[in-house]
Amino acid sequence: MKSAACLLAALGLWGSGSWAQPATYVLEPGHSFVHFEVLHFGTSTSSGRFGPIAGEVTLDRAAGRGEVSLRVPTAGVDTGLPVFNARLRQADLLASAEYPEAYFVARNFRFQGGQLAEVRGEFTLRGVGQPLSLFARHFACRLDEGVEVCGGDFEGEVLRSDFGATYLLPFVADRVRLRVQVEGRRK
Amino acid sequence: MNRLITAAACAAALTAAHADGGSYAIDPTHTFVSFEVMHRGTSTHRARFDRKEGTVQFDRRARSGRVEISIDMNSINSGVPAFDSHLRSKDLLDVAAHPTARFVGDRFTFVEDSVTEVAGTLTLLGKSHPVTLKATRFNCYDNPIFRREVCGGDFETVIQRSQWGVNHGLPGIAPDQVRLVVQVEAIRQ
Numbered sequence: 001m002k003s004a005a006c007l008l009a010a011l012g013l014w015g016s017g018s019w020a021q022p023a024t025y026v027l028e029p030g031h032s033f034v035h036f037e038v039l040h041f042g043t044s045t046s047s048g049r050f051g052p053i054a055g056e057v058t059l060d061r062a063a064g065r066g067e068v069s070l071r072v073p074t075a076g077v078d079t080g081l082p083v084f085n086a087r088l089r090q091a092d093l094l095a096s097a098e099y100p101e102a103y104f105v106a107r108n109f110r111f112q113g114g115q116l117a118e119v120r121g122e123f124t125l126r127g128v129g130q131p132l133s134l135f136a137r138h139f140a141c142r143l144d145e146g147v148e149v150c151g152g153d154f155e156g157e158v159l160r161s162d163f164g165a166t167y168l169l170p171f172v173a174d175r176v177r178l179r180v181q182v183e184g185r186r187k
Numbered sequence: 188m189n190r191l192i193t194a195a196a197c198a199a200a201l202t203a204a205h206a207d208g209g210s211y212a213i214d215p216t217h218t219f220v221s222f223e224v225m226h227r228g229t230s231t232h233r234a235r236f237d238r239k240e241g242t243v244q245f246d247r248r249a250r251s252g253r254v255e256i257s258i259d260m261n262s263i264n265s266g267v268p269a270f271d272s273h274l275r276s277k278d279l280l281d282v283a284a285h286p287t288a289r290f291v292g293d294r295f296t297f298v299e300d301s302v303t304e305v306a307g308t309l310t311l312l313g314k315s316h317p318v319t320l321k322a323t324r325f326n327c328y329d330n331p332i333f334r335r336e337v338c339g340g341d342f343e344t345v346i347q348r349s350q351w352g353v354n355h356g357l358p359g360i361a362p363d364q365v366r367l368v369v370q371v372e373a374i375r376q
Contacts, residue, residue: 030267031230040217043326044339045370047219049233049266080237080264081216140229151230181230 025184151183339372
């Protein structure tokens with residue numbers, strides 16, 4: 001991988017040469033959110049949004065490495081329905097009084113064909129840490145008035161019971177899909 | 188409470204589903220209308236319309252139905268107040284002139300007992316064009332809280348926003364393709 005990167009850089013095919021160095025990106029609040037989706041009575045999906053999420057991502061594409069540390073403001077959950085938001089904040093779901101934020105910290109980045117494919121780390125919700133893989137459905141970088149912006153769409157799944165969020169199991173499913181939109185501006 | 192819901196749900200499960208023709212009201216607490224659009228080739232924006240209402244006529248035996256949903260365009264909610272303001276402006280959804288969008292679906296496609304497609308007309312910014320919502324899931328159940336039959340599912344389609352005259356930012360900031368997602372439940376009246 002390293003020699004391939006060097007060869008591509010030498011041929012000028014690596015894009016901007018600076019991409020071969022580790023670079024740190026700060027999440028853009030206008031483009032960084034987590035949506036959750038959970039099946040209600042086996043019939044329709046109930047969904048809601050957390051965010052903007054905050055944090056930083058370091059990417060070293062040449063070395064195929066990265067690091068991410070994100071804070072998810074779960075107490076500000078927004079489903080569009082005040083009663084649903086209030087229910088979600090209770091002790092048997094998000095336990096927002098005690099745990100207003102969730103965290104995602106990851107150092108295990110998997111690249112495939114030069115593209116970010118998976119970020120594996122630990123998700124902490126209600127103070128309980130569990131492994132979580134986020135799979136890249138889309139990832140791209142662009143230049144925004146001379147500043148590099150990278151971002152994409154990621155998806156992962158958790159079992160809410162693993163974190164102790166048990167209300168209305170099994171009528172509202174245990175499996176919760178997380179859909180993450182993120183864009184980071186290079187420092 | 189949990190035990191009560193469990194007991195009620197078990198009782199409901201033993202009752203045969205009775206989806207003869209009937210009228211259903213959309214349950215606003217289990218209905219989510221949102222759209223997704225790619226932002227500058229990088230990540231997907233999602234925004235939701237928080238206020239919506241509607242009715243469904245539905246007859247499983249006759250394999251027919253009609254749905255009418257009205258969406259309050261002022262209730263758009265992307266999580267970014269500045270983006271919401273821009274979406275409401277004349278550049279995009281022009282909600283001052285067109286405060287309501289409407290979907291009327293009158294052609295239901297079934298596979299066995301499940302709805303797989305609802306075809307109809309979407310009226311947005313005063314323009315009407317045909318749209319077919321495809322069901323990614325569909326189900327009816329006896330809801331233990333309402334003690335009524337509830338039918339619903341997840342529906343989606345991809346529209347070309349330029350058809351309705353929403354051209355701002357094409358194609359560099361956001362493409363023409365916008366995915367509409369409707370997650371809906373309706374309670375038998």
